[in-house]
Amino acid sequence: MALKVGLIVGREWSFPPAFIEEVNRRNEGVTAEFVQLGAPRMDDPSEYAVIIDRISHEVPFYRTYLKQAVIQGCTVVNNPFMWTADDKFFGAALATRLGIAHPKTIVLPNKEYIPGIVHDESLRNLKYPLDWEAIVEYIGLPCILKDAHGGGWKDVYVCRTMRELIDNYDQSGLLTMIVQEFIHWDHFIRCICLGQDEILPIKYDPRERKYHVEHAHMGEELGRRVVDDSRKLVRALGYDMNSMEWAVRDGVPYAIDFMNPAPDMDIYSLTPHYFDWVVKHMADMAIDLARNPRPQVRELKWEDLFAGSRHSAEMVGGAAVLGSGSPPPVEAPAEAPTKAPAAPSVTGSGTASSARPAARPAADPGDAPDAVVRAEAEEGHA
Structure with missing residues (x-):
């Protein structure tokens, strides 16, 4: 019986069918299809060896199910337990701990809280007011204010003065915001x-x-x-x-x-x-994870x-x-490119459609670049 790879997606139209076709055409004992879910039971075994998750960041039901699938032995790409835990402040701390250059970053207490949170009673561990002068002295100006859990251009501000920083923070509502050093890149x-x-x-x-x-x-x-x-x-x-x-x-x-x-x-x-490269390497990975x-x-x-x-x-x-010993050298495998690969052929492979749809749907994946602000991108990052 063939091993199965399941795909959970949103409104994407080009990658899903190309990936499924690429896996299935190889005839390597692994098949791919869209996952179909009703109301899973807590002890239901997973029918998939691998599930590729492209949309649970927007559909909480999928994330809840995928954690159960991991317990049942399915390999989920990406691990839903880690994905649930990540945020941009954690990322900044992790990069710094690994010795990787990262913009200076500070996390701020929420400006507002859900009903039932009483400031004087529930938030007694918070210092108030915030020391904005110390924040700006550490980060510098201009700086970036953005949602620690956000993406896709949402709730990202370039602040050129302390006043702009405070005013934008005052409008952040229930979001947990970070302040970040502005990198003028070349x-x-x-x-x-x-x-x-x-x-x-x-x-x-x-x-x-x-x-x-x-x-x-x-x-x-x-x-x-x-x-x-x-x-x-x-x-x-x-x-x-x-x-x-x-x-x-x-x-x-x-x-x-x-x-x-x-x-x-x-x-x-x-x-x-690059689309052809991604489709082929995603298929390679999914088949390998299903078999191993x-x-x-x-x-x-x-x-x-x-x-x-x-x-x-x-x-x-x-x-x-991470350990306390000396770090071993990080060696890039010979096949890891530091340049773009030679142009692939997509004709007849099913990985590229020659017919563009009349209206392209908005993309769901969480990779819409929040690294720059649309109006300010020419000067730095977001």
Whole structure:
């Protein structure tokens, strides 16, 4: 009986059918299909060896089900337990602990709270008022104010004065906001990360929200650092599907946005060149995970992740585990590209449609770039 890969998606139209066709056409004892759910029972076994999750960040029911699927032995891409826990402040702390350049970041108490939270009684552990002068002194101006759990251009502000920072914070309502250093970049890179080893760095223009098929946009030193740092982060997070954004300032790549566990895989965003690469490598990964299960329950021992010194990381079973010893060298596998791969052929493969739909639906995945503000992108990141 063939092993099954299930796909959970939203309004995406180009990647899902291309991925399913790519897996099925290989005839390797693994089939792919859309997951169909009714009302799962707590002890229902999973009929899938692997589930690719592209939409549970917007549909809580899916996230609830996927955690049960992990308990039943299904490998979920990405691990729903880790995805539930991540946020941009945690990401900033993790990158810093791994010794990776990251904009200075501060998390702020919520401006407002749900009914029933009484300020004088329920929030007695909070200092008030906030020391805005100390915040600005640490972060600098201009700075970025954004939702710690957000994405897709929502609730992101460029603040050029302390007054603007406070005014925008006062409008943040129930959101948990972070304040971040504004990086004036001279080179921007987005990496597609698959299977915790495949890292594809692509030249990206956040002003136009456009990928550029340019084979030599990085020097050897910058390319190796971007690939190595991306691999450190994706292994630490345990994500098998992610995209990471790097803003390069004075030759130093800063990890701007690297928690995108449902990255943009639309053919018009990626271009057919990179779309074909993503479809084929996603199929490779799904088939391998179906044949060689990696029990994700073992990955839930998060104390291993948080222990250890700031700059040390020891690779254990393919996941980054911080330790107190000297960090081993991070070696990029020979196949990990530091340049764009040769242009793939998409004709007749089913991975690219020649007919563009009359109206392209909005993309669901959580990779809509929150690394820049639409009106301010030419000057920095968001």
